[in-house]
Amino acid sequence: EAGVAQSPRYKIIEKRQSVAFWCNPISGHATLYWYQQILGQGPKLLIQFQNNGVVDDSQLPKDRFSAERLKGVDSTLKIQPAKLEDSAVYLCASSRLGQGAGNTIYFGEGSWLTVV
């Protein structure tokens, strides 16, 4: 089956500019996640969707980050305005359901953001 698709793969922007990342999960996966991975650290969950509803956005910096999954399929993560510390890899992931022992999370290849 096709994996989690993300675009763009790489983006360089100046601070205070905006950027948007797109994610298309594996077909049939109800749950979609956005993670942020800063160099030298493990991924950190930013937001989790179940279909088109937000399950967890407690670690999303809402003053500058926003995400939506309007039709319950693909999703967009936006940063506006960007700060230098937002330089990271933004990972999208999906799973069939959000809870339960049998649900493996599948990750995309990530979108690399450099803020200069």
Add this chain to the structure above:
Amino acid sequence: AQSVSQHNHHVILSEAASLELGCNYSYGGTVNLFWYVQYPGQHLQLLLKYFSGDPLVKGIKGFEAEFIKSKFSFNLRKPSVQWSDTAEYFCAVNLRGGSQGNLIFGKGTKLSVKP
């Protein structure tokens, strides 16, 4: 706060050597445990997971991990590594019954295997 510690930042081994990567977590409740691997230029992939039952879990490519509840540990092992195991390995934890997405990851251990 919940956290995951991976003891080694970078491990260098020769082929056929045995591997053990340490992982400790700090949380007193019931947890699910995972090891993910990221090969160079590729996405994160699940290596193995522990939810309940036998604390010795076998994963793909000959990897296994043992959950020792009393030590809050979930160390990853492989008896004989290959050059193709060169990758970064991440241990992760989440709360049993919680949202599976809220995985708490360690900082990762980079494994380099010399041919």
